[in-house]
Amino acid sequence: MKFLFITIFPEQIVQAAGHSILQRAQDAGLIEISTINPRDFTTDNHRSVDDTPFGGGAGMVFKPAPLVAAIRAAKEKLPLARVIALSPGGRTLNQKMVQDLAGAGRDLIFVCGHYEGFDERIFHWVDEKVSIGDYVLTGGELPALIITDAVSRFIPGVLGKSVSAEDDSFASGLLEYPQYTRPDVFEGLAVPEVLRNGDHGKIAAWRLKKSLLATYHLRRDLLSDEQIGMIEGTLHPKMCKTQRRFWEDLRQELAGESEVKEE
Ligand code: ADE
Secondary structure, three states: OEEEEEEOOHHHHHHHOOHHHHHHHHHHOOOOEEEEEEHHHHOOOOOOOOEOOOOOOOOEOHHHHHHHHHHHHHHOOOOOOOEEEEEEEEEEEEHHHHHHHHHHHHOOEEEHHHHHEEEEHHHHHOOOOEEEEOOOOOHHHHHHHHHHHHHHOOOOOOOOOOOOOOHHHHHHOOOOOOOOOOOEEEEEOOOOOHHOOOHHHHHHHHHHHHHHHOOOOOOOHHHHHHHHHHHHOOOOOOHHHHHHHHHHHHHHHHHHHHHHHHH
């Protein structure tokens, strides 16, 4: 998959993508990262890409001409690519969008802004505006890199054979469970016994319970009403014994946690 960044700071992209997994993926030919600088499409001596906003106000606005020329050049290189403009006013990125972008397999062109935003007319050349969250950054390069990183994880081969992006936190719809490695005891803190006794069924149940509890505490919006109901005490009358025990254990743990908090 190819990722092309339209940016006045190409070094930032090359630098950030030149390490670790993204670098290895480039070396292996699994992803390709390139840049186009809108300054190369300016005609004035100062190579200026911004101007003051019509109607007044603080800050500068990205001029349409150099950006649209850069988008046209990018489309010539990647004719089938989806064009994404990074903007705090766009649709907020989530794991489903990431998986859809990866699954579609279309190359991506990122339009990275600066200053107070883009001249609105550039959006005629853009497929979609994407935000990475409800906060304002100094430019679109970091958001575009974040999308590239998250999407690349779903490209076969990028994470290596034994790791699958489908297995991780948000892919299950829940926050992740705690992980431990050696030593068994660190500064008096022991690894939970269940993880050391090799019973895979018990380990899976423990992990699911921890994931559900973490999600219940921090991101209740990710749980279904049915899951919340079961955590809070409404169990299906026909539920099998093992499942009933699972939810009862979970509820006990939840009650234990609130006792600790109240102490
Ligand atoms: N540019 C500035 N802030 C941004 C954000 N939160 N997401 C995407 N692009 C941005």
